[in-house]
Amino acid sequence: MAACVACKQPLVLELEPDEDEDIEMGGGSSSGKAPATVETVPDDVQLSCGCHFHWDCLLEAYQITQCPNCGKDLATTSSNGTQQLLCNLHNEGGFQENLDILPLLGEETYLKAYPEERKCRAFLEFCREGDVKAVIGLLQDDEEEDEEDEDDMQEGEQLGRKIGPDELLRYQDPIGDMQSGLHAAVQAGSREVAWLLLLLASDLDLLQFPPEVFQEAEALGIMRGITEGKTDIRSLRDADGKSAEDLAKDIGGVWVGWPGTGRLSI
Known part of the structure; x- marks a missing residue:
């Protein structure tokens, strides 16, 4: 052998x-x-x-x-x-x-050159799989790691660059057609993840969200934070210049009725 x-x-x-x-x-x-x-x-x-x-x-x-x-x-x-x-x-x-x-x-x-992005790519994969709990778990892990890093950092010690929850939510894959988590969720037909991302990383009017989204978010312990000055995830475009709404128009199916409402594009 x-x-x-x-x-x-x-x-x-x-x-x-x-x-x-x-x-x-x-x-x-x-x-x-x-x-x-x-x-x-x-x-x-x-x-x-x-x-x-x-x-x-x-x-x-x-x-x-x-x-x-x-x-x-x-x-x-x-x-x-x-x-x-x-x-x-x-x-x-x-x-x-x-x-x-x-x-x-x-x-x-x-x-190997950018090991911190492994978590970002895992985040995109969870978005594609429609795994809401895994997406939230990854975001919460990032918050906990940031707190631990601050506690453990010694004077003069430099830690590797950490990607926080806000950056993770708006990450675009440089070796995957610059797709964001919202692009990945739309492409996979995962409405539940799309609602989650819109809740956490967009300025979409809260009146647009179904009550069930808030109920589930409350049960999972998440809430929209301050979005002022942060990139609205709906504005992100992939390497072909397409927004998540453009993808939704191409795909149809579960996204019928979404284009034109402002849910996926601004």
């Missing part, structure tokens, strides 16, 4: 044992029973040059479009004229042949 050229270890990933299973099996106890068996799944990225890497090892060593091991240029041109980097990927999800991983590598390279 081939090994990772970076770490020389087998091309598998060990899964963390389930704690409940470990307890049932007697792991860590004096019962004499064996702990849960460590499970493994494939973790093999085979580049077109023939070199094999673990996914994380490739990310650590990634050098634009050259193989970090043999130095071969791996870039090819797709049928539509864009650059691509093809590989055979075998992981927990199965085997994928001739998969273009250049977008993923580009994203990871960007996040």
